Amino acid sequence: MPSATAESSGTSSGEPVTTHGSGSDDDGPPNLDVAGASADSGGAVGCTKVDFLFVIDNSGSMAEEQANLIASFPAFVDAIEASVAVDFHIAIVDTDASFAVEQCDEICPANPEDTCVACADEAEEVCTYLPCDSFPPVAECLDTLGSSRVTDPVGGDCGSVGAQRFFTDAQTDLSGTFACAARVGTGASGERPADAMTEALGAQAGDDGCNAGFLRDDALLVVTMITDEDDSDTDDGVVSTGDPEQWHQRVVAAKNGDEDAVVFLGLLSDVDLEGGTCPDVDPAVAAPAPRLRALAESFTRGTWGSVCSGDYGPFFADSIAIIDTACTDFEPAG
Numbered sequence: 001m002p003s004a005t006a007e008s009s010g011t012s013s014g015e016p017v018t019t020h021g022s023g024s025d026d027d028g029p030p031n032l033d034v035a036g037a038s039a040d041s042g043g044a045v046g047c048t049k050v051d052f053l054f055v056i057d058n059s060g061s062m063a064e065e066q067a068n069l070i071a072s073f074p075a076f077v078d079a080i081e082a083s084v085a086v087d088f089h090i091a092i093v094d095t096d097a098s099f100a101v102e103q104c105d106e107i108c109p110a111n112p113e114d115t116c117v118a119c120a121d122e123a124e125e126v127c128t129y130l131p132c133d134s135f136p137p138v139a140e141c142l143d144t145l146g147s148s149r150v151t152d153p154v155g156g157d158c159g160s161v162g163a164q165r166f167f168t169d170a171q172t173d174l175s176g177t178f179a180c181a182a183r184v185g186t187g188a189s190g191e192r193p194a195d196a197m198t199e200a201l202g203a204q205a206g207d208d209g210c211n212a213g214f215l216r217d218d219a220l221l222v223v224t225m226i227t228d229e230d231d232s233d234t235d236d237g238v239v240s241t242g243d244p245e246q247w248h249q250r251v252v253a254a255k256n257g258d259e260d261a262v263v264f265l266g267l268l269s270d271v272d273l274e275g276g277t278c279p280d281v282d283p284a285v286a287a288p289a290p291r292l293r294a295l296a297e298s299f300t301r302g303t304w305g306s307v308c309s310g311d312y313g314p315f316f317a318d319s320i321a322i323i324d325t326a327c328t329d330f331e332p333a334g
Contacts, residue, residue, distance in 0.1 A: 020302050021135040047330035050080075050088045050323070055197045057227035058094040058184040061286075064309055065267070069097050069226055072250065072312040074175040079199050080170075090174075091148035091214045093200045094184040095191035132278075141165060145192065146199025147210035153185030166214045190238030193233045193249045194291065197223060198240075201254035218332035221255055222323060225296075226267040228278070228307050229287035244295040251299075256333045259300055263326050266296035266304035267312060277306035301326050304305035 081085060102155060127316035139145040142155070148158045150167075157182035160172045171177050205215040215221070232239040240247070255261040270276030279286070286308055296304040301322050305315040 002307065006064060008246070021208050046181040047220045047332065048087060048218055049217045050086055050327070051215055051221050052088060052090045053197065053200055053214075053221065053223045054090070054092045054182065054298065055189070055193050055200070055225040055227075056092060056094055056127070056184050057191055057193060058096065058186060059188040059227075059229070059230070060186045061228055063186050065226060065228060065284050066313050068310070069267070070179045070304055071176050072316050074183070075313055076176060076316040076320070077178075077319070080323075086169070087219075088169050089166050089214050089216070089219070090178065091211055092178070092181045093146055093148055093196045094188065095193045096188040097143050097145040100177075109230075117237045125137065144204065144210050145292060146196050146202075146204040148204075148214065149181045149184060150201065152180050152306050153182060155186075156180075164213050165210050166206050191227065191229070192224055192238060192240040193227050194240035194242070194295070198224065199246060201251060205254065215254060220261055220263065220323070220326055220330050222263045222265065223249075224267070225249065226307060227289070227292065230269070230289040230291050232291070233244075237305040240273045244291050244298055244299065253311065258331075258333065260326065260329060260331075261333075262299060263319075264296055264299040264302035264316075265322075266292060266302070267307040267309075267315065268292050268296065268304045269308070270306045271308075276308075278308035280298040 041242055054069075056062075057067065076293065102222075102224055142151070148165045150158055150165050152158060158177050159173070160167055160177065162170070166175055167174065167181070175315070200211055201215060201221075203209055204211045206212065220275040242250075251262055251264070252259045269278050269286040270293075271278035271286040272290070296302045303319060303322060305312070309315065
């Protein structure tokens, strides 16, 4: 795999955001003119539809990163909508198959038996308690790996327009809806981001799957993965099936073998790299992620930045140029 090139830009927090991988080399601000092909694009049809898949780590160290993602989303989607009225789908998946309601059997002795733990920080011994009847029964797909989230971490409706399990540009408050669903919680028992991604685009995207209707043959696919560790856990042996090359192949297969129909964006750990943004401290904060960085770099239109950056805005701003190029060159299947 070729080594990545790196470009840095300043952030409001003063931290550098470094992006790595393939992308557009055009100068000037990105232009999301995806309604049709440009004169010099060789006759390509271009894209008018984009399917966005967000794969968000829901382990105990990810609260700040989820907040950063949510804060950067409005500007990202505004930049797309300001350039073209694109038809898009948004699916959000977490990285394990658990759901907060499963924690209701964890009762703290100091509280009444009708009170359950919604979330807990064992190190700080800080718990948030809710009456057990505030948790709805686990609905179909809520505890399925790769199923798109349309609720908050305790089952509250995020206001999806329509019966499908993903969001569209028809949402009246897309940023608010995204913020609700993207706060996937921090109670993961074993994260498998690659499996979550490939399940979301594979079995769960089928006609009988939880994400039926999300993935379209005539749409560009943009995958964004955000996690502060690699796809493995040496403590309990939890790891996705396969390796970066196989994960790459499964994503491309979901787009009928057309790698040019995929953009991969990663906000990943760089704790093991010289000059990385992630602090080389407690492994609970960030762990080396060579496999997921290799996955990002394996895509022709793949790039990654540090998950430890204090501001994801510059990373997404740079990513728009990659999406622009991909859209210009996109030729819908069929």
